[in-house]
Amino acid sequence: MKMRRAKILVVDDEELLRLWLGEQLRGAGFEVCVAGSRAEALRLAAAEAPSLVLLDLRLPDTNGLDALEQLHRFDREMPVIIMTAYGEIETAVAAVKAGAYQFLQKPLSFEQLLVILDKALEAWRLRHQVDGLREMHRWDSASATVVARSAAMRAVLDWVEKVAGADPATVLLQGESGTGKDVIARTIHDRSPRRDAPFLRVTCTAIPENLYESELFGHERGAFSDAREKKRGLLELADGGTVLLDEIGDIPLGVQAKLLSFLETRTFRRVGGLADLEVDVRIIAATNRDLALAARQNAFRPDLYYRINVLPQVLPPLRERPEDVAPLALHFLDELSREFHRAPPRLAAETLACLEAYRWPGNARELRNVVERLLLLEEGGEITVEQLPLEVRLLGAADPAAPCGDGAGFALPAGGVDLEQVERTLIAQALDAARGNKTRAARLLRLTRDTLRYRLEKYGLDAG
Template structure:
């Protein structure tokens, strides 16, 4: 490591040892500031900005262990090496448990000190580089409108959004509940020429049928009992922008006919009015239902379906998105941890296994809710299986039990089946599969060879 410009703070109340430590560290190129106590260090830290602290444990005033606790509470604190003449194994273990980077005892071996300083600085430099790389990967995994995902199916979705967004026609967004259809709608709006205009979203299933027409088209004053003032309606409010009709399959047939006229002619008539109003709004529709089946059942207009279906975009379910599960989990862990003022590092191995084997019928929304629950109940650094919803754990046990009861496979067969599932999840990437399985690639190849 290049020691130039690396700033080290030495806190030692023994003048002779303090001077010796400073001279030794400066002799190999470190920029060193020496302090007699923690208070003096804290007063200068804002200007000196130490990248490593070497501190005695027993100091006047604040002790080295108390300093460790204070540094651990900071978001970006320098690493700490503790020194003491009263070192015991228990004390060393306790200090390391609390987050100290190393623990040295007096009489001090200066060569050991230099090795320790080099090792700690190198470790933190590598950790920062990994974190920077992780964040850059997270940024590259972000699609339009903050959509997270870099799987092949999501890259295809981004391409479709980019192609369809500039077009003025209506768009039908298809996908299971919880896949993020509204985010796709927002992305279409943001990448369109209407981006400066309003974006409104309405759930057709969330409004009573008798109020839908007034909600969409507005009404004239006195149009019906209680209509004391005229109302513009959502279509007029979204003029110059985009209106998302979520759960379009729940719209009554009579209203579907009026919506079709809006799409064809760009005109609408408020309830109770004799005047038609010209509007300029792009319609996006979303549904998790099979509209073709509804057309066959005569519960959805065929002409409206074909008008919407011209530009149809299908949002993939989470179970088809491979490693996006891990990306989304990491994103939600960071997001929820910040909201709850926690420092959760990620998923423990058991929790990762559950996530990779679970199908997430509720898709991204279910994943997000699972992470929110897990962060809430997690008191440590890592989310474990016990912090996840019970249904996820029970499904895994139930699947294994059912499989075993029906077929009574051998352990080798169960292992081979699980390996195949992990490989399918990683789309054949053996390096990622080995990482998930907790084995080396060589072991994975041996397992695959034996299976064949």
């Protein structure tokens, strides 16, 4: 985050004092602007948005109290420190009553002034830091690209657009681990009217059961033995925004009841509290479990299931949308290369083919991990098949249900087939994919190099 320096506006009709203060303050690392009259001060306050004002009450075109009041119209929070000469104490006190931060008597001690500035700017720094964090946050989400080349994922994105507008209806995202539920939840928030309010994520499996209620709903002081202070829960903290309840299938049954009551009334009580609190929060629930099944088996409250099953979506596993594999791989390659400060290497065509054929039981997350590993090991600007992890190279052969490379993709036509012709065609294709490299072609066909050479001769494919 870039550090912004506090900007100080000095307002005094004595030119020498202005110059001296300006120089000292700049030397202490502040940005400074100076004004000799009320009119100039107001112009600079508008144009420069200072973080703090040092104001002499004796100005040619006003009594200082007016100037104070007008300065505060630009920014209520901006501290104004009054500089006053001997004999003006009463006005100075009146100024503090009218909202000045503090007064200082001239002649000024610069050391003393620095101490006061430091304190007065604390709030400004905090505010600025929060702004900075929010900026980073926004930048993050703006860059959260959702890759969607397949028809299935494009349909999901169309749905996201609609759902983002259907605020505040509850959303239920289901899908295997790593299919992108987090990214989609974030995107719904970012496209919704809540985009500038907080997006908070609760991983329901990560909270110990006895702390659940207090995490979500907060607690009053003394509600239980460890509750030394009052605590606001996530729902309160996210007021105006969105809460992602991740792994909602794992919420303990007791908390499910309280969550249901919140969804029905939009009010809740802190643990140990008596007051009903109202917050405006949109809930997005996510799970990789079959919630309908869990509800039928009473492992999840059926009434809560119906409550959250308002806008449901199941994210398709990556193996059902192989068109997304290549764009996702390139996306991760770009993203991670930037993170590692290096130029993204190329993916050999054959490498991509291998990635596309793999089943990706861990979905996009697994693909991202593989790409990360490749990046760490890669040298020479291109990722070749040999660098792929074994399980990927073997096209999911470790997985007994794998449809690729085990013949499941081929069906015998009713009229039968010329097996030698099929073999010949496949060998030619493998050679093509391997750009003539026989070792790689052999690997694609699960043959030894010698067996492949023998068949190449047999089919007259051995050109060189």
